[in-house]
Amino acid sequence: MGEVVVLAEQRGGEVREITLEALAAGRKLADKMGLNLAALVLGSVVEKLAEQLSEYCDTVLLTEDERLAQYNSENYQRVISHIVRERSPRVLVMGHTSLGIDLAPRLAVELGFPLITDCIDVEFLDGRLYATRQMYGGKLNARVSAREADGYILTVRPGSFHPSKAAGKGVVVRLAPPELGGEARKRVKGLVAPTESGVSIESADIIVAIGRGIGEKTNIPLAEELAKLLGGVVACSRPIVDKGWLPPDRQVGSSGKTVKPKLYMALGISGAFQHIMGMMNSQLIIAVNKDPNAPIFNIAHYGVVDDLFKIIPALIKKIKEIKGMK
Amino acid sequence: MGLSARIVAVPGLWLALDIIVCVKYVPDVSSTELKVDSSGRDIERRGLNYDINEWDDYALEAALMLRDKHGGSVTAVSIGGEEADRVLRRCLAKGADKAVRIGDTRLNVNDPFTVAKVLSAAARKMSFDLILTGVQANDDGYAITGPAIAQHLNLPHATLAKKIEIVDGRVIVNRELEGGVEEIVELDMPAVITVQSGIVELRYVSVLGIRMAMRREIKVMSLDDLGLSSEEVGEPWIRVEELYAPRVERRVEFVGGSPEEVATKIVELLKRRGLL
Structure with a gap:
């Protein structure tokens, strides 16, 4: 099908900035590779997010299921690997966030897609994928290559890409979630706000x-x-x-x-x-x-x-x- | 109430945890000027000190505390040549029960996917309830190894742990999200957890402890011992092609001179800006 798919992140029903930045990274690759740019939105009731994101990409892939209301890597992984097998995107992009760090390596191993994390720049050259990232606490930059594969995964560092809207408006495509039953070995119990001690x-x-x-x-x-x-x-x-x-x-x-x-x-x-x-x-x-x-x-x-x-x-x-x- | 009923009510009292902690030795670069070597792909390593990866140090500490509370054992595992022994001895000195080094020259330790494959193969040879490792490493910072091990072993996982507790035979993890918010997840065991820095206070290693650890055995395993062929770990999934100093446009104006001269210049600057 020929796509670069960007996984959307939300907080409180709003698209997170990192998602727009990841879309900018995805756009750079999609243009170079001659592919479509798609945003993937997972959640319970997230049509509004899909609408927002349609301004930044060619396609919005929307999967709604109440079990996707909050992030749980097990459900997310099942849905994303299912979608990847159906649509065979060339590149999957997400933020190098608490979500991307949690999810991307497992997907990479499951799908056999090389993963480069925390990228500050991305490039497709002579049929190969390269990314620039920092090493040694930011003292040096590294240009990292991925071995040739059917698909790749990238996580991008917050603040490294500048969001820009697409020329047209993306089409929203609804995708049915796969079977999410089975034993849940990981259960999300809730969020805790940080504690404040005094000095502001x-x-x-x-x-x-x-x-x-x-x-x-x-x-x-x-x-x-x-x-x-x-x-x-x-x-x-x-x-x-x-x-x-x-x-x-x-x-x-x-x-x-x-x-x-x-x-x-x-x-x-x-x-x-x-x-x-x-x-x-x-x-x-x-x-x-x-x-x-x-x-x-x-x-x-x-x-x-x-x-x-x-x-x-x-x-x-x-x-x-x-x-x-x- | 009979004994069995008590055990059901408070299983935490008898549960013994066998924990594997995966540790990496990394160059200490915090206060050193780094140079790229002649290959252009690695740093000039001569003269650098090596130590345990900071995040792995926290993972070890968290593992030792869990073992001390619930009983069981902690096994430190590392990949590398004999230089990795120093880090493993440090783990033993801190209180680890066993140390295992996977030493094989055929291994590319710079590819996190190779590392995850090898460590998961090693874990299959042991019995364990938990695998702990750092969120990421000081040197490459990929943050890939832990969850990749979990996938190889088909186990539940949690990343970025700021707190780990065992309740009723399950493990409760507080994950650090952005802005200091924490997410609480419950995992069935066995499970893989990546530990965030600052989870607990690190203990110091005594000189005596290190000396005692010198006599302890470090079990060395090869790829053959793990049942892995060199083809299986041959080609890296990702590799560094070029390493270079970031080309950034600096706006910084350096203030030089003796400390007194520097202080005078800074104070003048602050006065000009109305900050003093």
């Missing part, structure tokens, strides 16, 4: 953020002193919360908070993509890191390549001086 880093104008480079928990008061002098709060990247040194509501990044302060001072943060996603829109970003190639400098306005344990005390001293403190 989202409303702060000035943020002093610390990362792995802070070294020890006992060094955190140094950052706190600087934050206090600047009238700001201390936030952090994921490793600090993972170690239990600061509570989860201080974490900036895709699994934490998104902040846009007037000043974001990144101390000892290398700048993994997940962190960048949460602070890239700060008005002024100053980064201190020992590695001149740290990805944080790709987003910072000002950078200092030095040991933060030399820079922070010097800054504290200087600010105290101009404030007339001793």
Whole structure:
């Protein structure tokens, strides 16, 4: 049939941004390969989503079943592999999200489709599929190829492709779900909202953020002193919360908070993509890191390549001086 | 109430869990400048330190806590040459009961699909209730291995675990979704779970522990032991063709000088911006 199929994700009945981005990646491949671009919408009552998505693709494949109301990898996998066997798409695209991470590898093994994850660019060249992705915490980029196969799967990194509407309006095609009976070995019990502990880093104008480079928990008061002098709060990247040194509501990044302060001072943060996603829109970003190639400098306005344990005390001293403190 | 009735009421008290933890050794690149080697496909590895993949470290820790609570055993499994032994000894030092290394020069450890196939073949040779591994690895970050193992073994799985509990012979997992929201899923056992960083606090390994672990046995298995032919693991599904420093347009202005000079410049900047 000749298709690139993009799996749609929704939250609260709305199409997620990542789906429009995945469609943009899918469009790039579909144009190059001379294929149709289709969005696949799974859910209980999701006609509205299908309508929305029809503006971004040639076909919307719609499968409704009450057992698809919430995401469960077992049901999703059964439905998608069924559809893939019926329609033989060349490429299946999804977001590199909690859903894509959960679902794509199993589908890849089941279908024998090579999978490249977390792609920031995709390409079809001389009959082969290539993708660009980051490695080593974003320090290097890799061009990865997939071995030749009947079909391929890609997951795309959020924020890497720019959504654009299609020239015409896509046709909605209803597909009957396969038999979803059988034993359920995985049961989804519900969602839990994150807990909040007090300090709101989202409303702060000035943020002093610390990362792995802070070294020890006992060094955190140094950052706190600087934050206090600047009238700001201390936030952090994921490793600090993972170690239990600061509570989860201080974490900036895709699994934490998104902040846009007037000043974001990144101390000892290398700048993994997940962190960048949460602070890239700060008005002024100053980064201190020992590695001149740290990805944080790709987003910072000002950078200092030095040991933060030399820079922070010097800054504290200087600010105290101009404030007339001793 | 008879004994059998009690067992039905509180099975958690007697259930013993045999857990396989799949661990990878990775170069520590957090504070190192990386260079691409002459092949253009790999990093220059000379001078790099190797350690357990951070996510796998959390998976091991979660496994040890489950075993300590419910009884049973933890077996650490890794693929690689003798350099992988260091990581396995670390697992033993932390409290793992057994260590298995799949060492075979025919293996392409850079292809996650090959790795998943080999690890699932190894798991078939053992008895287990749970397989735990990290969500992804520090080096390649594919996040493929865990769910791919589950598919090979036809077992239920959960990814991105922030909490794992055993209740009535089933496993309850809190999965980390975007923005700190968690999804609760219940799995029948045996099951495969990928562990997110920060699930529990990591324990430190004592020097004595490491020394003791030096004397422990690491079982080495080959592809033949696993019943796999080299054809079955021959061609990688995906491979790195080129590795390069990201070509990004930086807007950054570097501030140089002594710490005092840097501090002076930053303070001037903040004053100009009305931030001080």
